[in-house]
Amino acid sequence: MIRDPYRLRRRSLLTGAAAAATLAAAAACGDDDGPAGTADDPIEISFEWWGDDVRAEITKEAIALFESKNEGITVQTNFADFPTYWEGLAGRMASRDLPDVFQMDYSRLRQFGSSGMLLPLEGVVKTDDFREGFLDTAKLDGQLLAVPIAGNTLGLIYRADWFEAHGVATPAPGYSWDQYGTDIATVTAGLGDGKWGGGDWAGQYHFMELWLRQQGGSFYTEDGKALNFETAKLVEWWATSAALYAAGDVPPVETTIEWVEGGLVQDLLASEIGWDNFMPAYTPTVEANGGTLALAAPPSLDPANLGLYLKPSMQLVISGTSEAAEASAKLVDFLLGDPEAIAILGTNRGIPATNTGLENVEIDPATQGVLDYEASVAQYLTTPPPAPPSATGAIEVKFAEIYQQVQYGEMTGQEAADLFFTEAETLLAAEQ
């Protein structure tokens, strides 16, 4: 967390968190060359990510390996769940107290990158081994600011066993939203009380983006300064699941608001639109429940245009204020390119974005399923949209929050859409 090079030595003189904090602040004014990160001249860097305990455990294991291979560099680690992670980083960004290396999401890249908080990585980390197309979404206005850990795209994750048992055909690419709705209703009816054929998709801005792309549109304008659709479109989008919601074919918000895990792993949902890399993560639990998971293309308005694009599931970045850029770069290269590290990390963050990664990761059947899925939709993958505006994180939260009002019947689709536009436009304006 604290990358002041002298802190370790001085800390031995002082005890108490308060003293250490004051000192770190004072010492940050110094401007000597940092230590080299060798056995004689040790250095401490910090690395933070979002994720659960499973991810934390394997990540710490990989970090221990890194430390043993790089004597003199110690890594302070920290992790949190997704919303908490970003709330914390936002505050620390303001005080320029970012971790040396941290996990980045494509939707936040502009927020951090455009304010000079990230170190340009060209020539700093290895970039020659990435799979094709992966580095495109790591650039902001032409400058490489991040490296992808793994990639993903949207898909329909579904319970093949339940779909089959209730006579629903395997969804094929180009399968329509209406068809998906009908299938959900069929499966819900077949499963009986307390289980549903699918979840309500309308509250996720990513899915609306997909739906807009299927019509040749986009969520944001090219320059990222405004929304690229009208309120009527949003009302229309929120209505796509309204009939299912009213009929009880998707779980009610009163139920889902209490879920701390996804419906698929709770054995309560038969399908969900989601990021394909989640499928292998869900598989062990679903199999323990006696089910089988499969991946299909998400529903589309246009059989020839699925609206899909390959995006980084997560990226690694180095703080622009890091005093240990070299050691940080070593860590990034290690996590993405060291065969042993890749074997430890597996596909927890998605299928590796590097060729070395792909060769060294253990491909279990579920992961193979993701690879097969991505190959099956390869012909439909189109150019990713430009990195979304800085306000995207907040807009995403707002989108879900306001849709909840519609689900609870507190607002009509029109009222909610108007409110969303007011809020989103305020947020976009605040970024300019």
Place this chain on the structure above:
Amino acid sequence: MSASPSATAAPAASEAGAPTASRKRGAAKRRTPPSRRGERLVGYTFMTPWIIGSLVFTVGPMLWSLYLSFTDYHLVLGGDFIGLENYTAMFADPMFARAVKVTLLYVLLAVPLKLVASLAVAMLLTQSRRGIGFYRAAFYMPSLIAMSVGIAIVWKALFAAGGPQDQFMSWFGWDGGGFIGNPDVSILMLVLLSVWTFGAPMVIFMAGLLQVPGELHEAAEMDGAGKWHRFVHITIPMLSPVIFFNVLMETVHAFQLFGPAFIIGGTAGGPAWSTLFYTVRIYALAFVDLRMGYASAWAWMLVLAVGVVTLIMFRAAKNLVYYAGEDNK
């Protein structure tokens, strides 16, 4: 309150104060008492750490946030001075009205309920019973832990669908499920949490109750007044300064409720904004939306509102509170 005098006194005190004071004290031994001035210097010297602490961690940030409230400061991008724009924008902000509504509803529900509960328990606990010390401690206990994160999480579990509250209420024909997913009643979770933590006002009420002169009750009893009459005509008036103090403190606290609300309802004040407390909204504006300037304006509006409410209460108290020993007309 005394920021400016202490600010000027503090450096002087820390440099010269301590030695001067001790020399004086040495010289003045057993002859003349130390001068007021010396005493003051010693006092300020001892206070230095706290004065510095409050200047650096409270007064400074407050002034900074006051300045920010007149800017469009973005947590990352910075901002410019925009005058009163934030304050006028607030009244056009649909979320402002919602947050105010939720907060007022909470204040109106939680404060009276908590005070009635604490007064009732205080009256029970001022009786002389065996083991009364134990009961007093036991009833005070919740308020020590209630505002912790742990309790908020436990609280959330109690009110989940199928949880204790849902099961208990189902016996009486309730079919509304857990409070967490039900926007009509979700605020009650927080009201109940607040009522459960009546320890502080309870202790103050107990102190007040023990001050009520026993002879008033005796005299009234001789005149044939029943328990209820004595409560209404003796206890309540004699207790009114204490009641006023508690109402004031609890109201001010209630306006600022944040921790449990944030844990139970999240930044979105779920479900459906039914727990979108004013403070939760400030947090979301500042740390999700990163609009620090606007969030600061919200915060200062809260300071103003609490100030106005406090003033109104002091005005109202003039006619409602009876101070024994004062000439009341």
